[in-house]
Amino acid sequence: MMRRAMKNSKFTGYFMRFTLFKNTFLILLLLGFSCGSGDKGNQIPFSEENTEESEARSSKSEAGSIDKDDTIVMGAEQFDTYSGLLRNKTVGVVANQTSVISAEQQSIHLVDFLVSKKIDLKKVFAPEHGFRGTADAGELIKDGMDVSTGLPIISLYGKNKKPSQQQLSGLEVMIFDIQDVGARFYTYISTLHYVMEACAEAGIPLIIMDRPNPNGHYIDGPILEIQHKSFVGMHPVPVVHGMTIGEYAQMINGQGWLENKKQCEIKVIKMLNYDHQTAYSLPVKPSPNLPNDTAINLYPSLCFFEGTVVSAGRGTNTQFQVFGAPSLPAEFFPYTFTPQANEGAKHPKFKGEQCNGLDLRNTKKMNKLNLEWLIEAYVGYGKKKEFFNDFFTNLAGTTKLQEQIEKGYTYPEIRATWLRDLDAYDAMRKKYLLYK
The missing domain is CATH 3.90.1150.140 (Aspartate Aminotransferase, domain 1)
Structure with missing residues (x-):
């Protein structure tokens, strides 16, 4: 040995390095609401007006108005697709240093971008490592204020990991835009769970800006046993789950993993030009x-x-x-x-x-x-x-x-004991995939 x-x-x-993050700001793509169950046909609209507006954009997109190349277009970069869901609404956002987009020929943080677009952003919620992403793993994060915008920053890795109803008070829409890396014990998907749960309890819809999973090309590892649930593993999935944040949110809803099997009203803003075999080099x-x-x-x-x-x-x-x-x-x-x-x-x-x-x-x-x-x-x-x-x-x-x-x-002997559970998980996972 x-x-x-x-x-x-x-x-x-x-290790192959690809840089697919270019200064491109593309628009016009509708993505369906995902809620309720694994059946993608069971969808909850934010509003009739916004649904129609998005459908019109989708039709225009499908007609070929979007420039076709191989550049991955992040969900957050498609402002015209989701702007109608934010206009005249009070908005909160879960974000960190990875919440950057390429817009107007420059790289800009989503928070700064939304403020520049006159979106009524009220609060920023920060996960483990903080809003700027410099804190130690496991280090408690304190509430604060964003120097750039003056917005209050509420920690979701301090005294509470789940947003309280008081912290959500006054918000009409929430946004989740954080880069994940596709491992069960990477705590951003645990934060996603608690945000979905809190939004479901408050009746606040959640917009999820989808991003690539750099480890999304495979699934592997033992399935979590629910008696060992913790913040570094909340769901019965393998170590490498093979899903984007948007897909994972659909699975949380569809499998009834929120407390009391609550359903969070979500809309996933899909990426363009992405599939699970797409190599992606994180810019941040x-x-x-x-x-x-x-x-x-x-x-x-x-x-x-x-x-x-x-x-x-x-x-x-x-x-x-x-x-x-x-x-x-x-x-x-x-x-x-x-x-x-x-x-x-x-x-x-x-x-x-x-x-x-x-x-x-x-x-x-x-x-x-x-x-x-x-x-x-x-x-x-x-x-x-x-x-x-x-x-x-x-x-x-x-x-x-x-x-x-x-x-x-x-x-090999250890891995052989995972295979049956991995096959069952993969069959379940496929119900929620948004990309090939």
């Missing part, structure tokens, strides 16, 4: 410790180390691209790094200590999870009873994965 760790550390090729870091495409692609596999004694590179410039620990044997884990405090990791694991590990930056693009690195680190670590911590079960969504590793299961 340890000799294989050395062999597996020699990777060839570099989705969080401080996912600095590039390689980290984002490796994240679903390496995040398991957050539930162990091993570092996943926090406190370096290669977060989620390396792993290591001082006690791993250098003979088999020859790459060294020394974590230090930095943005997004004020108190990193093994701060100031040299770690022995592996450098995975030249790994080919992942199309499934890799547990070999986790298993090899477990085998190489001397004190096996200390290897896992309580957080590991939250990340895995089950106790079975830790038990399998401790019993000496190989990665």
